[in-house]
Amino acid sequence: MPKNSSMGRGMKVVFAVAARQEAGEPGATVADVAADLGRDRSQVSRGLKVADQEGFLIRGERRAYALHWGLYADAQAITEQRLRTDGLTALEGLVAATNEGCFLGVLQGDSTVTIGERVPAASRMIGSWIGRPYPAYCSDAGQALLWDASEQEVRTVFANTEFVRHGPNTPASVDDFIGRLEQARSRGYSVVDEEAEPGLFSIAVPVRDFRGEVVAALQVVGPKTRLAGRRTECAAAAVEWGRWLEAALRGESNNNEADQPVTENTGS
Missing domain, CATH: 3.30.450.40 (GAF domain)
Structure with a gap:
């Protein structure tokens, strides 16, 4: 997968959310992911929304994203x-x-x-x-x-x-x-x-x-x-x-x- 492909960028935001959860946090906000990846918040926001629509992530309280339970299954x-x-x-x-x-x-x-x-x-x-x-x-x-x-x-x-x-x-x-x-x-x-x-x-x-x-x-x-x-x-x-x-x-x-x-x- 090319590093700069849209799919590659999208998976990076998913992995960033997963890393936050692995560290014990309930999820990650747009600001969290943008800071972790060093990317513009508008780009990260679009990536998170797409991941949500595709069933990789789910948006919960305080606008934080978490891995969808289906991924665990x-x-x-x-x-x-x-x-x-x-x-x-x-x-x-x-x-x-x-x-x-x-x-x-x-x-x-x-x-x-x-x-x-x-x-x-x-x-x-x-x-x-x-x-x-x-x-x-x-x-x-x-x-x-x-x-x-x-x-x-x-x-x-x-x-x-x-x-x-x-x-x-x-x-x-x-x-x-x-x-x-x-x-x-x-x-x-x-x-x-x-x-x-x-x-x-x-x-x-x-x-x-x-x-x-x-x-x-x-x-x-x-x-x-x-x-x-x-x-x-x-x-x-x-x-x-x-x-x-x-x-x-x-x-x-x-x-x-x-x-x-x-x-x-x-x-x-």
Whole structure:
């Protein structure tokens, strides 16, 4: 799109409004956008009116413009689609880098649900985890999916949850879970060490969408006897592929191999 085209100028005013909202403001006036873009107010006013007429923006109180709710709905649908397409690319890359089973999970209530999985060719995994819920307080993805949640939000998620023991290290209470979540945040990735079941070890990282909100967790899962000693290398690979997937969700990746992380296979 030419930088000086009418469409290009029109989209710039939309992006300026979006930037204001991303910063926490309810919207932007003509004066706000003109100041942000360094443009004449009459030109900005025309651009905002056209964006309003085309359904990109909506004019609210105090003559401020905000993004139309339909844009959020469309963006959400695109995000969900990309999680299932670009998410598989990320999983395949992570499997190649770690030689372990890799999964993509989302949060539903107080459970996590797997929406994508890839395993090495020599894997002995029986059946599929796709669509199967598991308690978030001890699942491989739970901590990563609640990464940005406040303490009160975590307590609300688990308000009616019974903390049943699934492994020798299963969190015993919501306070126990919150403590482990704080450790994960400090570490930069979550570690679930025999919390979901005996002998199982996993690493997970949060994946954020275009709004900066956590929408999924990228996981590396395997036997503790093999994966625990390779935690650092596998976590680094998960972080790299998590960042790649976030870029894809923002529309910043085109799936070319040159855009993908270069990670060596750390498997034995």
